[in-house]
Amino acid sequence: MGFSLDKVVPWGRSFEEYVKMFNLSDDDLKRRILGCGDGPASFNASLTRRGGNVVSIDPIYNFDLIQIKNRITETYDVVIEQLRKNKDDYVWDTVPSVEELGRIRMSAMELFVSDYETGKNKRYIAGELPILPFENEAFDLALSSHFLFLYSEHLSAGFHVLALQEMLRVANEVKVFPIVTLNGAPSPHLNSVIESLENQKLRVEICKVDYEFQRGANQMLVVTQ
Ligand SMILES: C[S@@+](CC[C@H](N)C(=O)[O-])C[C@H]1O[C@@H](n2cnc3c(N)ncnc32)[C@H](O)[C@@H]1O
Numbered sequence: 339m340g341f342s343l344d345k346v347v348p349w350g351r352s353f354e355e356y357v358k359m360f361n362l363s364d365d366d367l368k369r370r371i372l373g374c375g376d377g378p379a380s381f382n383a384s385l386t387r388r389g390g391n392v393v394s395i396d397p398i399y400n401f402d403l404i405q406i407k408n409r410i411t412e413t414y415d416v417v418i419e420q421l422r423k424n425k426d427d428y429v430w431d432t433v434p435s436v437e438e439l440g441r442i443r444m445s446a447m448e449l450f451v452s453d454y455e456t457g458k459n460k461r462y463i464a465g466e467l468p469i470l471p472f473e474n475e476a477f478d479l480a481l482s483s484h485f486l487f488l489y490s491e492h493l494s495a496g497f498h499v500l501a502l503q504e505m506l507r508v509a510n511e512v513k514v515f516p517i518v519t520l521n522g523a524p525s526p527h528l529n530s531v532i533e534s535l536e537n538q539k540l541r542v543e544i545c546k547v548d549y550e551f552q553r554g555a556n557q558m559l560v561v562t563q
Pocket of ligand 1: 346348349350351352374375376377378379395396397398465466467468482483484485
């Protein structure tokens with residue numbers, strides 16, 4: 339079955355959010371970075387503007403600008419409505435309201451949209467975990483924001499292990515945020531995935547980060563060779 343855009347709810351985070359989620363230092367931002375499942379996030383656009391070296395892969399990059407833009411417009415009100423209904427599941431310290439969050443997300447997605455055609459097939463590569471179209475160690479750092487663990491109900495533990503192994507084939511270090519599911523519970527796959535990676539002599543750490551929007555989602559998984 340092919341990847342279908344109408345199953346995706348495009349919702350892109352900003353550069354500043356990526357920096358906090360993954361605790362990225364100025365030195366980290368100079369590394370060769372791969373974002374897996376970056377979708378319409380503006381991390382790639384912003385980091386490229388700052389002179390960084392970043393590639394994003396996502397199945398939505400199989401689609402053209404108009405198709406992605408239409409999907410963003412189509413789903414925006416639905417997401418905002420869901421957030422209003424589930425407001426208590428989120429921490430409203432730094433972002434004071436649903437409206438303000440909508441504005442922040444939309445401006446991140448607009449930045450992505452303005453950069454997409456320039457970067458398409460170079461910095462925005464159509465692809466899908468658990469297979470990455472890159473050479474071994476082509477990157478220093480591979481990131482997964484709001485894809486692995488978050489969708490534990492849809493993606494098996496086996497998928498997670500394969501995806502993380504593949505990310506570690508192409509990068510020396512992998513960071514995943516968050517490690518909870520969509521309903522805010524710890525991922526049921528977390529322990530078995532960690533065990534499997536440790537059995538392969540990989541170093542696994544869970545680190546607290548200075549970012550929490552979904553309540554309880556303030557830790558990232560770091561895996562190194
Ligand atoms: C919730 S969005 C997160 C977007 C972005 N990383 C962020 O945090 O703002 C999840 C993304 O995962 C992408 N995705 C779905 N299946 C994937 C796969 N097998 N490999 C990589 N990305 C995938 C979706 O297309 C979507 O863009």
